[in-house]
Amino acid sequence: MTDTHNWQPASWRNFTALQQPAYPDDGALKSVQAEVSKLPPLVTSSEILALKQQLAQAQEGKSFLLQGGDCAENFNDCESGLISNRLKVLLQMSLVLVHGLRMPVVRVGRFAGQYAKPRSADMETRDGVTLPSYRGDFINGPEFTEAARIPDPRRMVKGHARSAMTMNFVRSLIDGGFADLHHPEYWDLGWVSQSPQSEQYRKLVQSVGDAIRFMETISGEAAHNVNRTEFYTSHEALLLPYEEAVTRQVPRQTGWFNLSTHYPWIGMRTAQMDGAHIEYFRGIANPIGVKISPSVTDEHIKRLCETLNPDNEPGRLTLIHRLGAGNVEKQLPRLIRAVQSTGAQVLWVCDPMHGNTESTSNGYKTRRFDNIKSELESSFDVHAAEGSHLGGAHLELTGENVTECMGGARDLGELDLERAYLSSVDPRLNYEQSLEIAMSIVHKHRSLR
Ligand code: PEP
Numbered sequence: 165m166t167d168t169h170n171w172q173p174a175s176w177r178n179f180t181a182l183q184q185p186a187y188p189d190d191g192a193l194k195s196v197q198a199e200v201s202k203l204p205p206l207v208t209s210s211e212i213l214a215l216k217q218q219l220a221q222a223q224e225g226k227s228f229l230l231q232g233g234d235c236a237e238n239f240n241d242c243e244s245g246l247i248s249n250r251l252k253v254l255l256q257m258s259l260v261l262v263h264g265l266r267m268p269v270v271r272v273g274r275f276a277g278q279y280a281k282p283r284s285a286d287m288e289t290r291d292g293v294t295l296p297s298y299r300g301d302f303i304n305g306p307e308f309t310e311a312a313r314i315p316d317p318r319r320m321v322k323g324h325a326r327s328a329m330t331m332n333f334v335r336s337l338i339d340g341g342f343a344d345l346h347h348p349e350y351w352d353l354g355w356v357s358q359s360p361q362s363e364q365y366r367k368l369v370q371s372v373g374d375a376i377r378f379m380e381t382i383s384g385e386a387a388h389n390v391n392r393t394e395f396y397t398s399h400e401a402l403l404l405p406y407e408e409a410v411t412r413q414v415p416r417q418t419g420w421f422n423l424s425t426h427y428p429w430i431g432m433r434t435a436q437m438d439g440a441h442i443e444y445f446r447g448i449a450n451p452i453g454v455k456i457s458p459s460v461t462d463e464h465i466k467r468l469c470e471t472l473n474p475d476n477e478p479g480r481l482t483l484i485h486r487l488g489a490g491n492v493e494k495q496l497p498r499l500i501r502a503v504q505s506t507g508a509q510v511l512w513v514c515d516p517m518h519g520n521t522e523s524t525s526n527g528y529k530t531r532r533f534d535n536i537k538s539e540l541e542s543s544f545d546v547h548a549a550e551g552s553h554l555g556g557a558h559l560e561l562t563g564e565n566v567t568e569c570m571g572g573a574r575d576l577g578e579l580d581l582e583r584a585y586l587s588s589v590d591p592r593l594n595y596e597q598s599l600e601i602a603m604s605i606v607h608k609h610r611s612l613r
């Protein structure tokens with residue numbers, strides 16, 4: 165159990181908090197915080213502790229974490245079709261992984277609270293007008309007007325409600341079984357024939373279908389009744405006044421829980437040892453993640469382990485490396501060795517998205533499928549070579565047929581990006597590219613066995 169001596173949900177206020185909005189009215193902020201702190205939580209402590217145990221299994225190499233969703237949710241996208249398609253692609257990917265890796269998959273969405281974004285500049289100037297940068301729907305609006313850009317604390321209440329609606333719908337879909345999902349006959353697999361690996365992918369899909377039919381025959385039950393799927397949520401816990409307001413004590417449990425999400429993470433830009441985010445995260449009992457960029461030193465990663473998981477509790481700490489395809493072989497070995505030298509137990513996860521962002525000549529922020537795939541594959545190799553193992557993948561994806569990342573089986577190019585680029589922040593894998601990544605993980609994992 166984390167030592168919460170000298171810690172309170174508000175003790176982050178004694179440290180430097182980066183990436184926070186400047187709210188114009190402190191009284192309004194305080195009254196929103198008081199309101200949020202009374203609203204029902206979005207998750208329970210027993211779910212949080214169950215997830216921690218499952219992550220402990222992944223840490224031991226007995227299961228695999230699939231974490232995915234939008235870079236940023238926005239309030240307008242809190243809509244049934246988008247939510248169910250995102251859940252669908254994640255569940256289909258997880259079936260591919262369960263079958264191909266021969267181990268359970270822990271499913272975690274980047275949703276129901278992924279509303280706050282770090283930005284490289286506090287202000288944005290257009291045509292001589294300077295306004296606060298857009299920091300996510302939790303904080304302000306994307307439109308370039310003063311009304312939209314001045315941070316408004318009421319948005320926290322709206323975001324909390326949107327998160328609750330998202331959770332509620334996800335829970336109902338899962339309880340209802342989402343029946344046809346288990347059957348690859350109903351998946352959109354037209355892209356498979358376009359892939360250079362089409363033969364292999366076709367066989368994989370076929371054997372997933374065979375396995376499910378076999379299980380249904382043996383048990384006399386539909387697949388979704390045999391194995392009730394669990395789904396957990398995560399978001400970057402960036403906006404500390406909100407996170408403070410959703411941090412509670414729970415009867416018959418020790419410690420403090422962030423009850424807005426199961427599995428919050430600290431972003432790359434706010435992982436400073438002396439910063440407010442580390443102070444906040446140190447005191448909560450949730451399983452937590454930290455993004456690890458190439459600039460993290462050996463000393464820094466050791467201190468993250470010490471401070472965030474002083475008792476070396478299994479499942480507590482996930483290190484999500486996002487190094488870029490070109491950096492993995494150079495940077496990952498030293499990071500793994502630094503952690504090993506302390507004896508710290510962590511779950512290692514690869515985010516192959518954020519180190520591979522680039523801009524095209526026609527002005528789109530994009531990522532190449534081959535770089536994403538290559539960062540994942542190299543990460544598997546480096547962990548294996550260092551006597552460690554990669555326990556999961558953290559992806560930005562959507563269930564829609566967007567054109568934001570280049571490449572994949574249909575080989576999307578620069579000109580395709582114009583067709584359906586919908587992300588307001590980072591480029592996401594589309595439905596097909598997401599399934600293809602799941603299949604490529606299986607292929608890679610098999611080659612290591
Ligand atoms: C993100 O996950 O959307 C993000 C901003 O990542 P990072 O903190 O790794 O840059």
Ligand code: CO
Pocket residue numbers: 235236518560589590
């Ligand atoms: Co992102």
